[in-house]
Structures are given as structure tokens and as C-alpha cells.
Amino acid sequence: MTTLTGRALADAVHAQALTTVPATGALKLSWLLLAFPLFGAVVLLVGGRRTNRWGHLLGVVMPVAAFVYGAIAYFTLLGDTNREQDRHLYTYILVGRFQANVNLLIDPLSICFILLITGVGSLIIIYSVGYMAHDPARRKFFGYMNLFIASMLLLVLADNYLVLYVGWEGVGLASYLLIGFWQDRNSAAVAAKKAFVVNRVGDAGLTLAIFLMFSAFGTVSFTGVFGQVPSGGSGVATALGFLLLLGACGKSAQVPLQSWLLDAMEGPTPVSALIHAATMVTAGVYLLVRSNPILAVAPDARIGVAVVGTVTLLFGGIIASAKDDIKKSLAGSTMSQIGYMTLGAGLGPEGYVFAIALLLAHGFYKAGLFLGSGSVIHAMDDEQDMRKYGGLYRFLPVTYVTFGLAYLAIIGIPPFSGFFVKDPIIEGDFTEHGAGGWVLGICALIGAGLTAFYMTRMMLMTWYGKRRWEAEAHPHESPAVMVWPMIILAIGSVGAGAFLIINDRLQNFLAPVVGVPPVSHGFVTPAGIVALVLALAAVGLAWLMYGRIPVAAAAPQGNPLVTAARKDLYGDAFNESVLMRPGQWLTRLSVYFDNRGVDGLVNTTAALIGGTSGRWRRLQNGFVRSYALSMLAGGVVLVALLLAVRL
Amino acid sequence: MSPVHYVALSVILFVIGAVGVLVRRNAIVVFMCIELMLNACNLAFVAFARMRGNLDGQVIAFFVMVVAAAEVVVGLAILMAVYRARRSASVDDANLLKY
Numbered sequence: 001m002t003t004l005t006g007r008a009l010a011d012a013v014h015a016q017a018l019t020t021v022p023a024t025g026a027l028k029l030s031w032l033l034l035a036f037p038l039f040g041a042v043v044l045l046v047g048g049r050r051t052n053r054w055g056h057l058l059g060v061v062m063p064v065a066a067f068v069y070g071a072i073a074y075f076t077l078l079g080d081t082n083r084e085q086d087r088h089l090y091t092y093i094l095v096g097r098f099q100a101n102v103n104l105l106i107d108p109l110s111i112c113f114i115l116l117i118t119g120v121g122s123l124i125i126i127y128s129v130g131y132m133a134h135d136p137a138r139r140k141f142f143g144y145m146n147l148f149i150a151s152m153l154l155l156v157l158a159d160n161y162l163v164l165y166v167g168w169e170g171v172g173l174a175s176y177l178l179i180g181f182w183q184d185r186n187s188a189a190v191a192a193k194k195a196f197v198v199n200r201v202g203d204a205g206l207t208l209a210i211f212l213m214f215s216a217f218g219t220v221s222f223t224g225v226f227g228q229v230p231s232g233g234s235g236v237a238t239a240l241g242f243l244l245l246l247g248a249c250g251k252s253a254q255v256p257l258q259s260w261l262l263d264a265m266e267g268p269t270p271v272s273a274l275i276h277a278a279t280m281v282t283a284g285v286y287l288l289v290r291s292n293p294i295l296a297v298a299p300d301a302r303i304g305v306a307v308v309g310t311v312t313l314l315f316g317g318i319i320a321s322a323k324d325d326i327k328k329s330l331a332g333s334t335m336s337q338i339g340y341m342t343l344g345a346g347l348g349p350e351g352y353v354f355a356i357a358l359l360l361a362h363g364f365y366k367a368g369l370f371l372g373s374g375s376v377i378h379a380m381d382d383e384q385d386m387r388k389y390g391g392l393y394r395f396l397p398v399t400y401v402t403f404g405l406a407y408l409a410i411i412g413i414p415p416f417s418g419f420f421v422k423d424p425i426i427e428g429d430f431t432e433h434g435a436g437g438w439v440l441g442i443c444a445l446i447g448a449g450l451t452a453f454y455m456t457r458m459m460l461m462t463w464y465g466k467r468r469w470e471a472e473a474h475p476h477e478s479p480a481v482m483v484w485p486m487i488i489l490a491i492g493s494v495g496a497g498a499f500l501i502i503n504d505r506l507q508n509f510l511a512p513v514v515g516v517p518p519v520s521h522g523f524v525t526p527a528g529i530v531a532l533v534l535a536l537a538a539v540g541l542a543w544l545m546y547g548r549i550p551v552a553a554a555a556p557q558g559n560p561l562v563t564a565a566r567k568d569l570y571g572d573a574f575n576e577s578v579l580m581r582p583g584q585w586l587t588r589l590s591v592y593f594d595n596r597g598v599d600g601l602v603n604t605t606a607a608l609i610g611g612t613s614g615r616w617r618r619l620q621n622g623f624v625r626s627y628a629l630s631m632l633a634g635g636v637v638l639v640a641l642l643l644a645v646r647l
Numbered sequence: 648m649s650p651v652h653y654v655a656l657s658v659i660l661f662v663i664g665a666v667g668v669l670v671r672r673n674a675i676v677v678f679m680c681i682e683l684m685l686n687a688c689n690l691a692f693v694a695f696a697r698m699r700g701n702l703d704g705q706v707i708a709f710f711v712m713v714v715a716a717a718e719v720v721v722g723l724a725i726l727m728a729v730y731r732a733r734r735s736a737s738v739d740d741a742n743l744l745k746y
Contacts, residue, residue: 621742621745622745623742625670
């Protein structure tokens, strides 16, 4: 371990204030990034049936075009000294002194996400051509996928929180449409609704954060907020930190807003891959890392972030260890991995760069795992229960190899990517946050063991052992259009971690945005060795439980922890009993009060006035002479009164 | 004859007119009674003007006459229209506008 000099530390702190220059050269065209997928989405969704025949081709070409432009932008940025470039498109809102622009910010952090979203996204969309080949609504599917990618790109390209919020909501909408893609299934419709509603809770946090920025600083732009937050008082910064954390919890499926992620598996498998690897769940991590100047002055919020991440990584690991549905198990795994990223973001400058490194590497291996599972599901006639798999490696050799490489990457076997990107986060726990850091670190180590356990379990149940599938199933390798994306992702799973971490490549690249870790760790750290030993032990344990003895075709009873994990650790039950039922009681009470109390008062008043006027209007009897009499009487009364007053 | 007698006469004329408006059904008679009341007022105005040696009351009387003439023109026109439509000049028959 070497400590940086004071000068370098000061530089790292100084670097956090974001300053941008107007975009030049190729980066002036950065609106193309949004235009390509948006064009695809609009043509496919508005064009209707006419586009059915070639719709999927357009749906593939547009994200690939965006990726090509993203790569050009990346290399342009590499060759430029000003690496934070802003492309002004138009003024979105101009009220008094408040101004929100639609600007596209290309900087090292956003370009990482652009490449991940368009690159992995394109691979997933290419894969979908094969996976969705027989779906009658294939065109609509590709339209939604393009919308998803466009929204996510807007989210990462925004240079202020308001436009980021537009992308954020677009992602929520697209995920709703895609999770509920097979809307004729009740479970899919319910899952989509659940994802949307749970996300709204998180959105409320982000909305409040934006309100707070506006009222405290009068601006929502990154430069404005980050410039003013150090002098804005720790109360505002801490509140902002926690509100942003709530927002991140919703999108990134962190405890306590994790319940939607497992149900989101109701969507087609490429959607799961897109949500879990390239888009959506990474949005929360992006938000936290992007907001690092806020977290820098809000240490309490950072502890909150770290704790949420730690709880989630254990939560997800435990759930993933008990699920028999291959996709649900992978979903638990995603939760756990995103937990690591959130934990990394909670470590401050120590962890930001590794959180992003893990996010990028995770994008590859998780997409690989999901596409692999999709390939298996495709081959097994939509069977998702791992207890009905077994011995598949002979039938799907390519999928087996790519899945296996992604497996080695996720459990952190050197030199695969998980080893490089996860260990610095675990190691960082022990140095940040004092004694509490040890608790976080030990939990993260346990999480590493859990990861190895559930992934080995999945490997053994799916690929090895005796065949347990039905006689009529005929497993077969997927077509080339599905296989090639998996192969490319497998290469990424193997190499991404080493590429990003060796020579501090990502660290130096991201330094202007997130700062430099104050302490540099080597590749081999005590925590890393412990994590590796734990992982190997967990692999052994999993082999003892699922490899040495045959897997039962029906799930055994299991101990209480297994039962709890199968029920998502009672996440739904918690939501139902703590939030849903009291909410229903509240609405019932409100309805009762409304019917009896409010309506009663209003109706009584109305009836009183109605009845009285019904009687009074009898005076309007139509006889002129009676009117004349009342006029005379009035005149007499008036004169009498005048006389009475005079006397 | 002191001006007070004129005031007394005007009161009597006004009461006759008011009672006529209230008890008679024929619209023409009602009209005549209204004229009677207006002219009773005129008489009172002139009498008071005389008593106080002030011309204002006399001038007002002219105004009242103009108003009365205008009123008769409009009123008789309405009466004609009603009579043509309903074949009756009774004010009690024209009672459609009610609750």
C-alpha cells in the first residue's frame, strides 16, 4: 500500500468541481446518440404493421449506429485535453433566474456508460432477433428496446438533474412496457405494475432532491449544484445525499425497494439482460457516482449508502442461493452485485472508480449469464426450473462455455474480471468508515462466498449431473444470431476487469470526475485472498450439496432460512403488511369519512338551501297585483321607518 | 284655501289610485289608477313648492309628466300585444311568469 502525497490528494479533491467546455468536433454531433434509438423507437411504434417485416432490422441497426458513434466519441475524447464537453441543444425551461438546458454532457463517466449501454445493449438486441423470432409482437418489442436505450442514454448524457429525471422516467416507462410485454399473462401485468409502483417510490426521492436543489441553490445543473454544495451547509448536503440514495434504491433495486426486481423476470429474457446488465439498475449507481461532490460533503449519507449496499448484497445473495428458477436466481445475483456497487459508491473516492469498474465488468458477465440462461430456456421449451435441467453441457456446448466463463468472472477467480473489480471494494471497506467498516467488509466477504455458492449451484444444476428433463424436450444449441453475442460477451467477461484495472486505466480516465482513491491497493490484498479462499470453500460446499449427490427433482423442505429465501426473504410480505394493508385501511377510512363526513355536511347544506328556496319561490305566483301589494307594503314600511328614525 | 288642503287632496287621490291598482283587474283601469297616483304626487310637489316658495317642486312635476307619458306609451303597447294574444286585458290572466 502506498499513500499519495498531500499534493495529489488536494488535486483529487479539487478535481471534483465539474467544469465543462462547449463541445467541439465530432462531439458536437452527440445528439446523434439520442437520435438513433429514438428514431428507431418512433418508426417502429408509430409505423404500425407496415414495419413488421423489417422492423427488427431497424431495431438492431439503430443501437449499433449509436454504439459506433459512441466509439468515435470515445476516441475523440481520448485525444482531447478537455474531457468534459457540453453540447447545448436548446433551453428547456427559462423562468426568471432559473434556467434548465437540454445539454449533452460527454465526459469520462458518461462515455463509460454510453459504451456500456450501446455496446452491451446492441449485443442483447442482436440476440433478441433470434430469441423473439416467433413472437407475433416482435416489432413492438424492438421499438420498446430502442426506447429503453434512448431513455437510458438521455439519463447518462444529461448535464442537469432535471433532464436526467426525464431520462430516469423514460427508463421507468420502458421497463414497465417491457416487463409487461407478454401482457396477456396476468403475472407479467402484475409484475410490470409492481416495478412501476416501486420505482415511483424511489422517483419521489429524486424529485424531492431536485426540489431541494432548486430551493437551496436555485439551479439544478451539475456544475451549479456541485459548485455550491460545499458552502451550502451539511444539512442540505446530507438531505440531498439521502434523497438521492432513495432514488437510487428504487431504480437499482436496493433494500428496501428491492421487491420489483425478482418479479421483473416475467419479461422476455433479453429484457432481463438489458435491465440487469446495461440499463435501468445501473442508473442508481450512476446517480450516486455522478453526485459524488454531494456525497463528499455528506459523510452520513455515504454511510447510509454503504449500509444499504451491504444489506442488499447479502439479501440478494441469500435469495439467489435458494431459488430454483434460473432467472430468479440470476436476479438475486444482480441485486447482490448492484449492492457491491452501491457499497463501493458509499466508500467515497476510495470506491467510486471500482464501483464503475464493477458495473462495466458486471455489464458483460451478467448479460452473458442472462443471455446464456435465455439460450437454455429457449432450448428447453421455456422451462425455467433448474431442477428440470441437468447434464446440458453436451447439448449446448457454446452456451455452456460462455456461461462458464461468465461464471468464473462473477465469482472472482483470477484472472477473470470479477477478481479485479470486486476485491478493491471489499478491501476498501476495511479502510473506510472506521470500525463500522470492518462490519461492512466482513459482510462483503460473506457476500463473496454467497456469490460463489449460488453460481456454483446454478452451474451444477444446469450443466452437470444426470438429465432430469421431460422426455419430450429436445435441447439444442441456439442459432448463430444468439450465439455470437454470447461469445463476445464471454470475451468481455474474461478481459474487462483486467483491462480496466491493470495500469489504473479506468482510474486515470475517471479521475477528473470522481477523484483518485487516496490509498492504492495492489492486486493481491489480504481481503482479496480471504475472498478467494471463501469463494473456493463455497464452491466446494455447493459441490457437496449439488454435485456429489443427485439433485432432487422436487424441491426439498429445507430449513427456515431456505424457506424464507424462497419467499424473497419476506420482502413482499413486509411490503404487504407494513405498507399495503395500512394503506388500504387508510383509503377505506378516507372513503368512509368522505362519504359520511364531507359529503354529509355538503349534502345537508344543499338540502337545507334547496328546501328553503322551494318554499320561498311560492311567492312568485305570477299575479301582478300581489307584487304591487308587496311593493306598497315595502313602501309603507320604508316610510314608517324613516318617520320613526326622524322622531 | 291654504296649500295644506292641496296636500290632503293629493293624499286622497294617491290612496284612491293605490287601492285601484290593488283591487281592479282590468289592465286599463290599473293604468289609469297609476296615472292617478303619479298626478297625486305632482299635486303634492306643486303644493310643497308653493308652500316653500321654491321652484324645484314645479320642475319635478314636469319631469314626472314626461315619465308618465313615456310609461303610458310603453305600457299601452304591451297591453295591446297581450290583448291580441290572449283576448283578455285582465292582469290576473297574465300570470304565466311564475315559479
